[in-house]
Amino acid sequence: MAQLSPYRIIPVTEFRRDATRLTNWVLQSGGRVWITKHGHASCAVVPMFQCEMLEKWEGRSLAEERRRLDRIYAQWKAVKAREPGTEIPLPWDWQQEW
Structure with a gap:
């Protein structure tokens, strides 16, 4: 055991x-x-090895998740930096399942 x-x-x-x-x-x-x-x-x-085992079980990696979150953060910063009153489409889908 x-x-x-x-x-x-x-x-x-x-x-x-x-x-x-x-x-x-x-x-x-x-x-x-x-x-x-x-x-x-x-x-x-x-411990990190347990987190890596969870990644394999879920079928994704922390590196991929980090890249995805970095893209969303960069898009959020772009929206925040725009001029007030400027209409631009949101760069993410709020309906996406996390």
Whole structure:
């Protein structure tokens, strides 16, 4: 039977205070940090190899996602920089499923 990775459950305020120590623990131990907000798990810090496994399972890569988000951000900046009152089409589809 495979051994489960160690994990810690930390409130977000504690994570803010000890982020460096906790991320170093994740890197060294291969463990996970579950971050809670008002007592409910809201996100996690996981080792990169686990994130890469999730990419393979989802059929996409972080590099592709980063390029997609960079394109959207550049388009958003262009819209924000336009002259007030100038009509231009939005460069993204708000109906797209994320």
